[in-house]
Amino acid sequence: MTRSAGRTPTASTGRGASPGAAPSDAARVVVSQGRVNYGDLTVFEGIDLTVKDREIVSIVGPSGCGKTTLLRCIDGLTRLNSGTVTVDGKPLNGPMPGVSMVFQHFGLFPWKSVYNNVAYGLKLQGAPKEQIEETVPKYIKMVGLAGFEKSYPHQLSGGMQQRAGLARALAVEPQVLLMDEPFSAIDAQTREILQFELLRIWEQRPIAMLFVTHSIDEAVLMGDRVVVLKGRPSRIHEVIDVGIPHPRTRDTLSTPRFHDVKGHVWDLLMQEVIAAERQVG
Numbered sequence: 001m002t003r004s005a006g007r008t009p010t011a012s013t014g015r016g017a018s019p020g021a022a023p024s025d026a027a028r029v030v031v032s033q034g035r036v037n038y039g040d041l042t043v044f045e046g047i048d049l050t051v052k053d054r055e056i057v058s059i060v061g062p063s064g065c066g067k068t069t070l071l072r073c074i075d076g077l078t079r080l081n082s083g084t085v086t087v088d089g090k091p092l093n094g095p096m097p098g099v100s101m102v103f104q105h106f107g108l109f110p111w112k113s114v115y116n117n118v119a120y121g122l123k124l125q126g127a128p129k130e131q132i133e134e135t136v137p138k139y140i141k142m143v144g145l146a147g148f149e150k151s152y153p154h155q156l157s158g159g160m161q162q163r164a165g166l167a168r169a170l171a172v173e174p175q176v177l178l179m180d181e182p183f184s185a186i187d188a189q190t191r192e193i194l195q196f197e198l199l200r201i202w203e204q205r206p207i208a209m210l211f212v213t214h215s216i217d218e219a220v221l222m223g224d225r226v227v228v229l230k231g232r233p234s235r236i237h238e239v240i241d242v243g244i245p246h247p248r249t250r251d252t253l254s255t256p257r258f259h260d261v262k263g264h265v266w267d268l269l270m271q272e273v274i275a276a277e278r279q280v281g
């Protein structure tokens with residue numbers, strides 16, 4: 001189900017200065033009637049979600065609504081209890097090459113250097129030595145960690161660890177990138193820098209991306225669409241077409257459209273908070 005925000009202006013169809021970044025009609029990821037439960041707890045149900053090639057879909061929703069679980073299902077780490085996930089038309093039966101995830105808490109191996117953390121996915125795929133030697137330094141440089149190849153995660157700041165996690169996910173040159181609150185644990189200034197760096201990296205090589213965040217600003221800045229999960233069990237409450245062309249810059253943050261979409265997402269999430277408070281009261 002895809003709906004535009006009720007009180008937001010009509011979505012823009014033009015995508016501005018980055019023609020390579022226009023989403024294609026090709027569906028990369030399709031979740032159909034997805035449901036997950038842990039024992040008696042049904043986390044989400046009835047999830048229908050399509051992510052197209054060259055599209056960024058942001059996901060917002062209250063803590064515990066199943067955002068991480070949903071990404072894990074698409075990464076093949078967790079199985080749906082009912083429904084299906086397909087990637088490029090193929091049903092998922094476990095982790096699939098071409099799908100890469102940046103974890104909520106960095107997910108680096110503490111005993112591996114930055115170089116070996118970034119090389120990990122390529123080694124797992126059995127990439128030849130020459131490819132690893134060419135690719136790993138490229139992505140370490142791209143995320144601004146050149147010079148830190150031999151450092152271990154405990155020797156890095158949170159922002160640097162997050163950059164290393166991003167380089168590791170990008171190094172396998174995925175077709176689908178799953179980002180689970182990638183910038184939540186870093187300071188506001190670094191976060192803003194990384195948001196725009198990620199957008200620039202994506203504009204150079206636009207792929208299908210799912211971006212989970214608790215920040216409404218970040219969801220609207222990054223996403224072509226914003227999916228709002230709500231309820232218990234959670235469901236897709238609304239899908240908002242952001243309608244802001246790429247490339248996105250700091251100026252995007254002060255456009256009327258950005259404020260409208262942000263306000264709409266805020267209203268949707270506040271309804272949930274007020275409903276939860278009424279239940280408690």
Ligand SMILES: Nc1ncnc2c1ncn2[C@@H]1O[C@H](COP(=O)(O)OP(=O)(O)OP(=O)(O)O)[C@@H](O)[C@H]1O
Pocket residue numbers: 038043061062063064065066067068069070104
């Ligand atoms: N392995 C597990 N076993 C049992 N319950 C789990 C497991 N993983 C997650 N849950 C439960 O599933 C629900 C959804 O968890 P999930 O981590 O997907 O939420 P989330 O939306 O990512 O939350 P947050 O915003 O806090 O990261 C929670 O109630 C959590 O306790």
Ligand SMILES: [Mg+2]
Pocket residue numbers: 067068069104180
């Ligand atoms: Mg989570």
